[in-house]
Amino acid sequence: MVSHATVGHLLKQVGYSLQANRKTREGKDHPDRDAQFAYLNRRVLAYRRGGRPAISVDTKKKEILGNKKNGGRDYRPKGKPLEVDTHDFPNPQAAMSVRQRSE
Numbered sequence: 001m002v003s004h005a006t007v008g009h010l011l012k013q014v015g016y017s018l019q020a021n022r023k024t025r026e027g028k029d030h031p032d033r034d035a036q037f038a039y040l041n042r043r044v045l046a047y048r049r050g051g052r053p054a055i056s057v058d059t060k061k062k063e064i065l066g067n068k069k070n071g072g073r074d075y076r077p078k079g080k081p082l083e084v085d086t087h088d089f090p091n092p093q094a095a096m097s098v099r100q101r102s103e
Helices: 004-013 033-049 092-102
Strands: 016-020 022-025 073-077 083-085
Touching: 004 016
Parallel strands: 022 083
Antiparallel strands: 016 073
16 A cells, blocks of 8 residues: 555656646636626616616536636646636536536
8 A cells, every 4th residue: 555645656766746726718708798797787876876886796506517717736747737718607508518428
């Protein structure tokens, strides 16, 4: 049996290091992004015209499928982090392929 520290030392000797993902893969703009903000802006303006407050609440949503940033790290060749998407917009194609694999 070998400890995780020993495995880490062995991986380091052959050129690996613990690395976080790097957001470098630029995707297309999400088609609903501008529409969502335009809608919210219209609602805020309407409330303010009526003398009512508008409160913005940021909530968490379901986990997005695909090559997205996460808080973990794993061993990769030194200087070669896993490249992931710069934006975390849902990818309908990734969701479809996961559904197809699970059927």
